[in-house]
Amino acid sequence: MNWKNLSLFVVFSLFSIGSFAQSNLLNAKSASEIGQKSLLDILVKSDGPIPYGQVNDKDVLFGIKVWEKISLSEKANESYYFPIDDTEDSEHKSLFQVLLDGVKSGAITEVYDSSDFKVQRTLKDIEASFVKVDTTDVGIEYLNAGEAVPDEYIDRTELRSSDVSAYHILGMWYFDRNEGQLRYRLLGIAPVVVDIYTKGSENENFVELFWIFFADARDVLYQSYAFNPKNPMNPINFDHLLNSRRFSATIYKADNQYGGRRIDEYIQGNDLQKLFEGERIKELIRNLEDDMWKY
Incomplete structure (x- = not known):
């Protein structure tokens, strides 16, 4: 040997x-x-998770913020989608269930309405976004009679892992002159879910449920494991999975001269051109490190 x-x-x-x-x-x-x-x-x-290193602004020679979509319909991203039927005794949870449980328990508090992370939201603020409670016609008769409505006449609908179509993530690619290399830092993540008030209708609408400042969720993600299809005995925690960019994603927005608009807002009606624009941004990032060394 x-x-x-x-x-x-x-x-x-x-x-x-x-x-x-x-x-x-x-x-x-x-x-x-x-x-x-x-x-x-x-x-x-x-x-706990490996701490991020301190980066001084003056050491960042170049940086660009990029918004990406992780589609759960792609096979490469199945680890973030399954299992869709979560049980208490399950060893694994979907990423959506991990994030939602973290918000409900208070372990994740940095929850915002958008990726600019300016307007913070509480559990009470967002609860109506993932839970809908309706009273049936029979239940309304109880209300009109001034009586308490029995539980069987109350319909409670709550979003599940199967209602998530994608994740939007925000990250920054930057060139650190101290390390002399291109680095990536994940900043935020948002589950894209079916609007609970259009769920089951012919025209379901998909929306960002909330944005989570990623650094605040790292401890929760580190404690939660995704199923590893290549080696089921060696599950991978979500913090490592996301930080190592083990997913397939497409760019839908990046810092630009158009006032920060999305690609589909400044390129309309041409899906192929939108795809090319996303690839152009990727190529810009790929060439960034080589371009820096030329100077």
Whole structure:
């Protein structure tokens, strides 16, 4: 066995041990011990997400904010969509359920109405956006009679993971002169969901439910894991998944001379041209690092 193969064997062994220890499935002496975390897993998880480094404005030679759409209809993005049927005993949750639970519990507080992060919203403010309560005709008769409406005559509709069509994300590509390389920093994320008041109708409308300042959600995302189809024994937390840009996305807006308008606002009626514009922005970012080194 040469050194290369030996190294790969050691790395794979450590990776496998860490993966199996996560569920304790192979070490359990009884069924009740399945799922118990090892001390190593507990310590690693308690460290939290890797902190972002401090970046001074004067060290940013170039920066551009980019808004992207992560479509959940693409197979590459399935890890953010499934499972759509969330249960309390499930090991995994969809990204939408993780974010919504974080907002409901108060673990995520930096919730805003748009990506400019100026108008903050509370749980009470946004609750009407994902929960709709209607009274049936029979229930209205109870109200008219001055009586309490029984629960069976109240229809409660709440958005689920299956109602999410995409995620909008805002990030910044920048060239850090200290590190001498192009970097990316994720700034915000918004679930795009069917408007609860048009849900089930012929003309369903899709809207941004809310915008979350990403740095505030990192702890919650770090504690929550997405299913890894390539290795189910080694799930990946959402913080790592998003920060490492493990998704397929299209640019729908970027800093521009048109007053910050979206691509579909300054290019209308030509879908192919809109696609080319998004690719042009991507190419600009790809060439940014090379262009900096030429100077």
